[in-house]
Amino acid sequence: MKLTIGHLYPDLLNLYGDRGNIACLMKRCIWRGIEAETIEFNTGDQIDFSKLDIVLLGGGSDREQAIVCKSLLEIQSEFKDYVEDGGVVIAVCGGYQLLGKYYKTDAGMIEGLNLVDIYTEQEEGRLIDNIVLDSELVDMPIVGFENHGGRTYLNGNKPFGKVLYGAGNDGKSGYEGVVYKNVIGTYLHGPLLPKNPQVSDYLIRKALERKYGGEVILTPLDDSQEKEANDYIYHRFVKE
Numbered sequence: 605m606k607l608t609i610g611h612l613y614p615d616l617l618n619l620y621g622d623r624g625n626i627a628c629l630m631k632r633c634i635w636r637g638i639e640a641e642t643i644e645f646n647t648g649d650q651i652d653f654s655k656l657d658i659v660l661l662g663g664g665s666d667r668e669q670a671i672v673c674k675s676l677l678e679i680q681s682e683f684k685d686y687v688e689d690g691g692v693v694i695a696v697c698g699g700y701q702l703l704g705k706y707y708k709t710d711a712g713m714i715e716g717l718n719l720v721d722i723y724t725e726q727e728e729g730r731l732i733d734n735i736v737l738d739s740e741l742v743d744m745p746i747v748g749f750e751n752h753g754g755r756t757y758l759n760g761n762k763p764f765g766k767v768l769y770g771a772g773n774d775g776k777s778g779y780e781g782v783v784y785k786n787v788i789g790t791y792l793h794g795p796l797l798p799k800n801p802q803v804s805d806y807l808i809r810k811a812l813e814r815k816y817g818g819e820v821i822l823t824p825l826d827d828s829q830e831k832e833a834n835d836y837i838y839h840r841f842v843k844e
């Protein structure tokens with residue numbers, strides 16, 4: 605079996621080491637004998653979504669988001685078809701915000717991909733902290749850090765998780781991120797996937813099931829170090 609990962613606009617959406625999510629997905633496939641390849645797409649590159657199994661959009665400052673949104677709008681309809689066909693996407697922070705209808709900033713409106721019916725508006729002050737979630741997608745708490753000025757509103761879509769510590773989508777709703785079909789949008793940097801191996805495996809499983817059919821049971825890996833770190837953070841910030 606083989607998975608191809610598309611890393612979109614690493615030249616612009618590259619905040620806080622989000623490319624570490626790619627390295628984690630690659631390794632957790634290769635360690636299981638699943639062939640894995642990553643293709644980077646920069647502004648102006650043609651993207652054939654039919655060749656991709658997982659797509660990553662990383663974080664970015666408002667300035668980079670305004671630049672990259674022009675390229676994203678050029679691929680909007682193919683990207684939409686990929687998502688509606690169950691294509692797997694992991695979008696972090698700025699990348700997450702660009703999945704929605706728009707991101708309204710103090711400097712102006714950034715048009716989004718409109719792949720998920722959400723929207724983001726900048727409000728006073730930044731939401732910066734460690735963050736811990738409880739998500740029904742996995743049984744371990746999900747840990748990371750957030751740093752965003754935008755507040756994202758879900759319009760009734762399913763959240764990625766319930767906030768146990770931190771701000772989340774808007775610092776008020778008590779929820780973080782979004783799940784739509786096989787798309788996860790989240791504010792969690794860390795990077796997210798190395799810190800949360802079960803989320804990484806969730807994405808790999810969904811991509812393999814879409815590509816090869818049937819139910820995929822992944823060979824377990826030794827995640828004891830991640831679990832130990834995860835437990836520490838959970839007890840440090842949630843169960844003090």
Ligand SMILES: NC(=O)CC[C@H](N)C(=O)O
Nearest residue numbers: 663664666697698753754
């Ligand atoms: N960390 C990020 O990707 C930031 C996203 C966006 N520029 C915001 O400030 O909300």
